[in-house]
Each structure stands twice: as structure tokens, then as C-alpha cells.
Amino acid sequence: MINGHTEIIAHIGYPTHSFKAPMIYNPYFEASGINAVVVPMGSKPETYPDLLRSVFTLENIRGALITMPHKMITVDLLDEVTPTVRVAGACNAVKRTADGRLVGDLFDGEGFVRGVQRKGLDLKGARALVVGSGGVGSAIAASLAASGLGTMGLFDVNTASAERLGARLKSQYPSIALKLHTKDPQGYDLVVNATPLGMNEGDPLPIDMDRLSSDTFVGEVVMRTEMTAFLTAAQARGCRIQVGSDMLFEQIPAYLEFFGYPTTTAEHLRSLARLSY
Amino acid sequence: MINGHTEIIAHIGYPTHSFKAPMIYNPYFEASGINAVVVPMGSKPETYPDLLRSVFTLENIRGALITMPHKMITVDLLDEVTPTVRVAGACNAVKRTADGRLVGDLFDGEGFVRGVQRKGLDLKGARALVVGSGGVGSAIAASLAASGLGTMGLFDVNTASAERLGARLKSQYPSIALKLHTKDPQGYDLVVNATPLGMNEGDPLPIDMDRLSSDTFVGEVVMRTEMTAFLTAAQARGCRIQVGSDMLFEQIPAYLEFFGYPTTTAEHLRSLARLSY
Numbered sequence: 001m002i003n004g005h006t007e008i009i010a011h012i013g014y015p016t017h018s019f020k021a022p023m024i025y026n027p028y029f030e031a032s033g034i035n036a037v038v039v040p041m042g043s044k045p046e047t048y049p050d051l052l053r054s055v056f057t058l059e060n061i062r063g064a065l066i067t068m069p070h071k072m073i074t075v076d077l078l079d080e081v082t083p084t085v086r087v088a089g090a091c092n093a094v095k096r097t098a099d100g101r102l103v104g105d106l107f108d109g110e111g112f113v114r115g116v117q118r119k120g121l122d123l124k125g126a127r128a129l130v131v132g133s134g135g136v137g138s139a140i141a142a143s144l145a146a147s148g149l150g151t152m153g154l155f156d157v158n159t160a161s162a163e164r165l166g167a168r169l170k171s172q173y174p175s176i177a178l179k180l181h182t183k184d185p186q187g188y189d190l191v192v193n194a195t196p197l198g199m200n201e202g203d204p205l206p207i208d209m210d211r212l213s214s215d216t217f218v219g220e221v222v223m224r225t226e227m228t229a230f231l232t233a234a235q236a237r238g239c240r241i242q243v244g245s246d247m248l249f250e251q252i253p254a255y256l257e258f259f260g261y262p263t264t265t266a267e268h269l270r271s272l273a274r275l276s277y
Numbered sequence: 278m279i280n281g282h283t284e285i286i287a288h289i290g291y292p293t294h295s296f297k298a299p300m301i302y303n304p305y306f307e308a309s310g311i312n313a314v315v316v317p318m319g320s321k322p323e324t325y326p327d328l329l330r331s332v333f334t335l336e337n338i339r340g341a342l343i344t345m346p347h348k349m350i351t352v353d354l355l356d357e358v359t360p361t362v363r364v365a366g367a368c369n370a371v372k373r374t375a376d377g378r379l380v381g382d383l384f385d386g387e388g389f390v391r392g393v394q395r396k397g398l399d400l401k402g403a404r405a406l407v408v409g410s411g412g413v414g415s416a417i418a419a420s421l422a423a424s425g426l427g428t429m430g431l432f433d434v435n436t437a438s439a440e441r442l443g444a445r446l447k448s449q450y451p452s453i454a455l456k457l458h459t460k461d462p463q464g465y466d467l468v469v470n471a472t473p474l475g476m477n478e479g480d481p482l483p484i485d486m487d488r489l490s491s492d493t494f495v496g497e498v499v500m501r502t503e504m505t506a507f508l509t510a511a512q513a514r515g516c517r518i519q520v521g522s523d524m525l526f527e528q529i530p531a532y533l534e535f536f537g538y539p540t541t542t543a544e545h546l547r548s549l550a551r552l553s554y
């Protein structure tokens with residue numbers, strides 16, 4: 001129950017209507033006896049920089065979860081950010097250090113990475129193809145690179161977008177082998193759909209499935225249904241898979257650790273969450 | 278449960294540890310199916326003006342409850358305040374109008390007034406003695422004046438404080454009869470202890486009880502115990518009384534109405550509240 005000792009995690013974005021974090025974190029905080037609350041804050045772009053600064057003057061703020069449309073601008077508003085933030089060009093977690101500096105990280109991609117690692121995929125030196133270089137694709141590419149990937153394939157229908165992501169990757173991780181502008185899944189240990197394909201009924205599949213080996217691990221970011229047409233087709237070929245919502249739940253422990261709270265498993269969080277898909 | 282549609286009431290003060298509002302409002306919101314939450318925000322004086330401004334740029338802010346040490350400065354930060362705020366020199370409730378203006382009111386004293394009115398005291402043309410011209414005494418004097426009081430007695434050991442309150446009262450309510458610098462309760466329909474006397478064991482009583490008529494209604498602001506020594510002595514003389522916490526609970530419906538929420542009774546709020554005295 002909220003009282004005068006409650007710490008705030010500000011969940012800042014606009015609009016707030018589709019926010020899921022309060023229904024994941026707050027039941028966990030309650031169940032764990034952690035006196036903290038995720039509070040949705042609807043902040044428009046023109047007032048967001050001031051709001052972020054002001055909210056971090058609060059004595060009982062523990063951190064902020066940043067979401068659309070503020071993830072990119074946040075990179076420029078902080079005192080320190082991680083290489084993951086630099087590669088992705090986006091930041092979705094902010095905290096204040098003891099000496100008052102605002103530091104940021106990005107855990108969208110970390111959720112994906114933790115998920116596939118827990119399913120047994122070794123990313124050290126591995127080859128991954130990320131199809132889609134938008135926000136979520138950039139986040140996943142950044143976290144894969146941070147996990148020691150050897151070869152990164154990037155594809156986007158907007159070729160400039162893939163090139164920019166590739167350049168940011170190379171500047172932070174010079175030793176990574178980069179392959180641009182092909183979405184042929186052959187030869188990859190991991191293939192990720194980070195496009196919106198699958199959000200709508202009848203969308204084409206993001207890659208040519210005939211070129212997909214059964215040894216390849218397949219991940220998805222679309223959460224409209226657990227088993228998208230892409231995952232169903234990959235599973236039919238014998239591939240191991242990861243559903244979109246795994247990325248969501250696997251990233252929460254990373255945030256809890258970043259904010260300094262006791263951590264837990266994605267399964268425990270999922271069992272407590274009060275979401276309706 | 279907090280979700281993306283939840284409205285915020287920012288409860289702003291410093292420190293936050295003794296905040297009671299979250300444990301009164303939030304159980305009521307939950308029980309009534311109102312998707313709103315009172316969020317404690319610990320804001321220091323040097324950053325409070327910016328914080329207040331920023332918090333009201335949020336799309337899902339419904340209002341703010343302002344408490345120590347910001348009630349006085351808030352008067353100067355708003356676009357419009359009520360006569361009650363002007364008299365008391367303090368503001369503890371802020372909302373944003375449809376056209377974006379910040380308006381403020383003060384309901385500390387309104388809680389006291391609603392309480393004694395519901396207990397049958399008619400304040401129109403009545404005579405009231407308010408002992409103590411600090412924050413709570415000023416708030417009660419302001420709300421009594423707004424309720425049509427005829428004569429107001431003001432006493433404070435700090436005579437300048439009583440004089441300043443008297444001057445503010447006269448400027449907003451020129452027709453009120455003012456009596457300063459005596460705490461003789463004789464001839465009053467209502468006597469209020471708005472001093473801290475009673476907070477500590479062995480405090481002297483705020484007035485000379487021998488001069489108190491059984492016809493006089495006696496109110497208290499101290500909440501350390503329900504029946505303070507002052508109330509016990511007044512009841513022994515046959516006076517009707519009002520305990521300190523009545524002021525607390527009677528003011529909540531006034532805030533609910535100010536913020537535009539469905540209102541309720543002090544009793545209902547008290548039955549739901551999760552406070553420990």
C-alpha cells in the first residue's frame with residue numbers, strides 16, 4: 001500500500017493508455033514487500049525534458065522507465081549512458097546516482113538476449129541476423145553486440161536506417177563482422193524478426209523460410225499473439241523459438257537490478273502480472 | 278489497480294514520511310472504482326516551483342495536494358486562488374482548468390467547518406474564537422469567515438501573527454467584527470484550539486476553562502489522541518466537541534469535489550482508511 005515511505009518509478013511516455021509496466025512491476029512489488037510503485041506519467045515532447053529533470057529532483061524517486069515518444073531524446077538529456085544506449089540511439093531506463101548524476105541504459109534488447117540465453121543459445125562469437133532496424137531492432141542489435149556476438153546481419157527496407165545502425169555498432173564494437181542489406185537467414189545461429197510484420201492478419205513473413213535451417217534459433221518481437229505466423233512456420237521447420245512477450249518479461253529483472261531492487265525470474269513476474277493480451 | 282488510464286493526484290511535500298493522504302484517498306478510490314492514485318512526492322523548497330509546474334504538464338494529472346513546507350509559496354505560483362487562500366496565506370489544493378490555468382484552494386479549515394456544521398452548529402453570524410494564528414489557525418479562521426461568521430476572536434502568543442491574520446481577514450471580509458489579543462472564551466459560540474498545546478504530555482490548556490460556557494462548542498486540531506486534555510475538560514463542562522481527526526476526514530470530501538471526483542462522507546472515508554494512529 002502506498003504511504004509516505006513509498007518510492008516512485010516514473011513511467012514516462014505519451015499516450016499512457018497502452019502502458020503495461022505498472023501491471024507487471026506493481027504486483028511484484030506488492031508480493032515482495034517492496035515499498036515502491038510504478039506511476040504512469042503522460043508527458044508530451046515539448047515539456048518532457050523539464051519534466052524528466054524535475055521528477056529527478058524528488059527525494060523519493062528511484063528511477064524512470066522511458067517509453068514512446070521519448071526514448072531517443074533521453075539519450076541527450078543524461079550525464080552518462082551505456083554503449084548499448086549509444087548503439088541503439090535510445091534510452092529507456094534512468095536513475096540518479098548518489099552524487100546526483102542521471103545515468104541511462106536500455107533493456108529492451110537485454111530482455112531478448114536474456115531470453116535466448118536462458119533457452120540455451122550461446123551468443124559468444126555467434127552469428128545473428130536482425131531483420132528491422134527500427135527502435136526494437138536497434139535495441140536488440142545493441143544488446144546482442146554487448147553479449148559478444150561475432151557476426152551481425154542487419155536488414156531494413158529503409159537501407160539508410162540499417163546503415164546508420166551498422167555505423168553505430170561499428171563505432172562501439174569495431175571487431176564485430178557486419179553484413180548489411182541481405183535478409184537471407186542461411187548461416188545464422190539466430191534470426192530475429194524486429195519488423196512489425198505479423199501485427200496484421202495476412203502480413204508476409206519477414207524472411208524466406210525455405211532458406212531457414214532447423215539449427216537456427218528464431219526470435220520474434222511481435223506480441224499480437226504468442227504464436228505468430230513466423231514462429232509457427234519456424235517451429236514447423238524444427239527451429240527453437242522465442243515468443244515476443246518473453247522479451248517483455250525477461251527485461252524486467254534487468255530493470256530491477258538497474259534500480260537496485262531484489263531481482264527475480266521472468267516466470268515469477270509473468271505469474272504475478274495482471275495483463276490481458 | 279494502476280494502469281495506463283490511471284489519473285495522478287500528486288501529494289507534494291517534504292519530507293513525505295508522515296503523509297496520511299495516500300492511505301485515505303487510495304482505499305476510497307479502490308473501493309469506488311475510481312482509477313486514480315495519490316502519489317507521494319518528496320520535493321525540497323529549492324526545486325518545488327519547477328516541480329509543481331512540470332507535474333502539471335502531465336496529461337494524466339488530476340490535481341495536487343500540497344503540504345509542508347510548500348503551502349505558503351504555492352499561493353504565489355498559481356494563476357488564481359480563492360479568498361480562503363488569501364486570508365490564510367496558504368494553499369494546499371491545486372488543479373488545472375480546461376484552459377490550462379492553475380487554480381488553488383485551501384481545505385484544512387473547510388474540514389473543520391464542515392465538521393462543526395454537520396454537528397449542528399450554525400455559523401451564520403456566529404462568534405468564534407480561534408486560539409493560535411499559525412498555519413492551521415489561519416486556515417480555520419479563513420474558512421469560518423467564508424461561512425458567514427459575524428465575530429472573530431484571534432489570539433496568538435505571537436501578537437504580530439494574530440494581527441497579520443486579522444488584517445488579511447478584514448481585507449477579504451470587511452464586515453466581520455474582529456477581536457484581537459484576548460483568549461477569554463466568554464461570549465463565543467465556538468472556541469477552537471489551533472495551537473500545538475496538547476501535543477505533549479503536561480501541556481497547559483489553551484484557554485481558561487472556568488470562563489468557558491457549556492453553550493460553547495469546542496473544537497480541537499491536535500490529533501495525538503482523540504480526546505485531548507482540552508476536549509476532556511470541555512466535555513466535562515457540558516460542551517459539545519469536535520476531535521482533531523474530524524477535521525482531517527471532513528476535508529477529504531471537499532478535495533474530492535474540488536478535483537471533480539464523486540464525493541462521499543467523512544464516515545465512509547474513515548471506515549476505509551488504512552491509518553494507524
